[in-house]
Amino acid sequence: MNLPLLLILRHGETEWNVEKRVQGRKDSPLTNKGRAQAAAQGRLLQPLMQAHPSAKIICSPLGRTRATATIALRGISKAMTLDARLQEVSAGDWEGMLRPEIYDRFTQELSLNNEFDLFTKAPGGETEEQLRTRCQTFLDDMRGPTVAITHGITSLMMRGLAQGMAYDDMAMQTREQGCIYFVENGVETCLREPDN
Numbered sequence: 001m002n003l004p005l006l007l008i009l010r011h012g013e014t015e016w017n018v019e020k021r022v023q024g025r026k027d028s029p030l031t032n033k034g035r036a037q038a039a040a041q042g043r044l045l046q047p048l049m050q051a052h053p054s055a056k057i058i059c060s061p062l063g064r065t066r067a068t069a070t071i072a073l074r075g076i077s078k079a080m081t082l083d084a085r086l087q088e089v090s091a092g093d094w095e096g097m098l099r100p101e102i103y104d105r106f107t108q109e110l111s112l113n114n115e116f117d118l119f120t121k122a123p124g125g126e127t128e129e130q131l132r133t134r135c136q137t138f139l140d141d142m143r144g145p146t147v148a149i150t151h152g153i154t155s156l157m158m159r160g161l162a163q164g165m166a167y168d169d170m171a172m173q174t175r176e177q178g179c180i181y182f183v184e185n186g187v188e189t190c191l192r193e194p195d196n
Helices: 015-019 032-051 063-072 099-110 115-120 128-140 152-162 167-171
Strands: 006-010 056-059 080-082 146-150 180-184 187-191
Touching: 006 032, 006 063, 006 152, 032 063, 032 146, 032 180, 056 063, 063 146, 099 115, 115 128, 115 152, 115 167, 128 152, 146 152, 152 167, 152 180
Parallel strands: 006 146, 056 080, 056 146
Antiparallel strands: 006 180, 180 187
16 A cells, blocks of 8 residues: 555553553543653654644544643644544443453453454444444545554554555554554554653
């Protein structure tokens, strides 16, 4: 897939991330660590925006991504637009449940092998095909360098599609917070601040 430059930011750590609770389309506040991660993304983003001043900034409409964007975009005088295609995959009936509880109760019945399965096999949730379609349409609509502020599972699919990966390989990618995934010409680089 021949795409313009894509910079993907996952939201900072939330209270539910710490609790190992499935968020999906539900929200919980950023932790202090999550706010620090968003600030680190902002420091990483500054020189990238200077190098790519035409880049569009597009954010998921969910609260945790908007909170991350507010922090990360301080000092960047560029308009941000919201796009529902960047929101997290809906985990249906499992939203708000603890991950270990879901794995204990449903692994054998639903063959939950990875985080993709956990989200895309949730009763009443979004399917893998629905997630793939909305991520693909977002990528197809890119006309130039783009900063996408999104979520863990959605970013796995988007990054995987941008790199031409098979489904199983997508699930094996990292989904760090506080970094920027820089995808250009089908190759990804994870940009992080050096450890203090």
